Amino acid sequence: MARLKMFIKRNGDILPIIVILLIMFAITMSLQRNFWRISNFQRLSRQLAPYIFIAIAQAMILLLGGLDMALGSLVSFSTVIFASSLGRGPLDVITIIAILLLCSIMSAISGMVVYKFKLPGIVVSLAFSFIWSGVALRIMNVPGGYIPNEIVEALTSNLGGFFPVPFLLVIVVVVLWHSVKRSTLGVLIYAVGNNREGAFASGLSVLKAYLFCYGFSGFIIGLAGLMLCAITTSGDPTIGAPLTINSVTAAVLGGIAFSGGKGKIIGSVFGGMVVGMLVNVLFYLRVPGHYTYVVEGVILIFAVAANVVRERRSLV
Numbered sequence: 153m154a155r156l157k158m159f160i161k162r163n164g165d166i167l168p169i170i171v172i173l174l175i176m177f178a179i180t181m182s183l184q185r186n187f188w189r190i191s192n193f194q195r196l197s198r199q200l201a202p203y204i205f206i207a208i209a210q211a212m213i214l215l216l217g218g219l220d221m222a223l224g225s226l227v228s229f230s231t232v233i234f235a236s237s238l239g240r241g242p243l244d245v246i247t248i249i250a251i252l253l254l255c256s257i258m259s260a261i262s263g264m265v266v267y268k269f270k271l272p273g274i275v276v277s278l279a280f281s282f283i284w285s286g287v288a289l290r291i292m293n294v295p296g297g298y299i300p301n302e303i304v305e306a307l308t309s310n311l312g313g314f315f316p317v318p319f320l321l322v323i324v325v326v327v328l329w330h331s332v333k334r335s336t337l338g339v340l341i342y343a344v345g346n347n348r349e350g351a352f353a354s355g356l357s358v359l360k361a362y363l364f365c366y367g368f369s370g371f372i373i374g375l376a377g378l379m380l381c382a383i384t385t386s387g388d389p390t391i392g393a394p395l396t397i398n399s400v401t402a403a404v405l406g407g408i409a410f411s412g413g414k415g416k417i418i419g420s421v422f423g424g425m426v427v428g429m430l431v432n433v434l435f436y437l438r439v440p441g442h443y444t445y446v447v448e449g450v451i452l453i454f455a456v457a458a459n460v461v462r463e464r465r466s467l468v
Contacts, residue, residue, distance in 0.1 A: 165407035165462065166419040172405065173422050176429040183436045194316045198308050198383060200428040201318035202227075205376035206395050207402035207424030208325060208417055212369040214403055215345045216361065217412025218273030222262060222281035223373055223399050227392030229288040230255050230377030235297020235387025244300060252374040258284070259370025263362040281396075288389040297387040307382035318379060322421065325372060329417050332364075341365060345413030397448055402427040404455040409463055 180196075181187040206223060213220040233251050238244050262280045266273045310316050332338050337360070344351045344361040352358050380391060406423030408415035430451070434444050 165414075166416055166422065168458070169406050169419055169422045169426065173426050173429075176426050176433070179433055180429055183433065190314065194310050194314075196429075196432075197316040197319045198379075199432060200425050201322060202376045202379050202383075202395075203398060203402060203428035203431075204322050204421050204424035205325070205372050205379065206399040207406065207420040207427070208329070209369040209372040209376070210399035211403040211406065211408045211415065211417055211420035212365045212372075213273065214408045214410065215341055215412060215415065216273075216365050217345050217348065217410075218266065219277065219400070219410075220259075220262070220366075220369065221274055221277040221396055222259075222284055223277075223369075224392035224394070224396035225281040225284035225288070226255060226258060226370065226373045227377045227380065227395055228389050229258075229284045229392075230374045231381050231391055232288050232292040232297065232387040232389050234378055234381045235299060236291060238303060239298050239300050244303060248303075248378065252371055252378070255374030255377070256367045256370040259373065260363050260367040263366025264359075266366075267359055267362045285389070292387055292389050295384075295386050295388040295391075299381050299385045299387075304382045304385055307379060321375065321379075325375070326417060326421060329368075332368075333417075337361075337364060342413045345411075347413075394445070394448075397445075397452060398427050398431075401448060401452045401455055404452070404459050407459075407462075410456065410459055411463060414463070 184192065186192060206227065210220055210223060230251060233254070234248070237247050237251065240247065258280075262277055265271065266276050307317055311320065333341075340351070340356055341361045341364070343354075343356060344358050348358060351361075376395075377392075381387060384391070402423035403415075403420045404410065404423070405426055406415070406419030406421070408420055427448075430447070431444065434447065439447070
């Protein structure tokens, strides 16, 4: 009993999303036949991976007390770059790494602007969202391009015929973050998120925190774009449009505080799973696309309200 109380105390911020996730699993199970088949879990992992990636990417920015409204546009940009550049055999691995680094640099530039000019992150990222969207449409104004079968199979296959590669990539990202969180850099990120001016006055490298969070976020956004390319076998300059609100909803549902400096990345992983499963459930129920946006908007409002209430209680 004592251990259970300790677990609840340490993980109270993510317990609600765990309950919601279990409910979503129950709903999905009732809608899908043969839900417990391994092949079904493998397919579900491929569908959920992009939502998990964008949730983690948004959570990184929220930890700093910011908000990335350019996330969806950068996803779209990455898909058209992948679809326009791949197909060169052995060089494709180098190309993928280069594009992921490019996404990281592009996001880091946004963070640099926020830090250097002390501008609201939401305004800066909104401006960059128009830039990335415009560039994506200039490169490819309609869905198309080419993704080699080898890459599609590599990213959507199952290790040993059982363990999905997309889920493995998610685990790698989470492990990388936890190694950072336990380091001095992790302490710095949470310190900046809690009190940016105080961290700066204490001589801490606020710029280092911004560069890492925005850069790492951009890298993960690139992974989301790569996974979407593998799923759709093409690039799409508009595919990321709904993903920005999805990322915010998932991160906030996962317990990441809007005020910054609070929350666990694992919570955003669960949040991404919930949002992805919600999209699937609405699809199975044949809910029209515009009503899907309404549902997601309502959920976001409730998530933000719950987040605010939780923060106020922590101050009492």
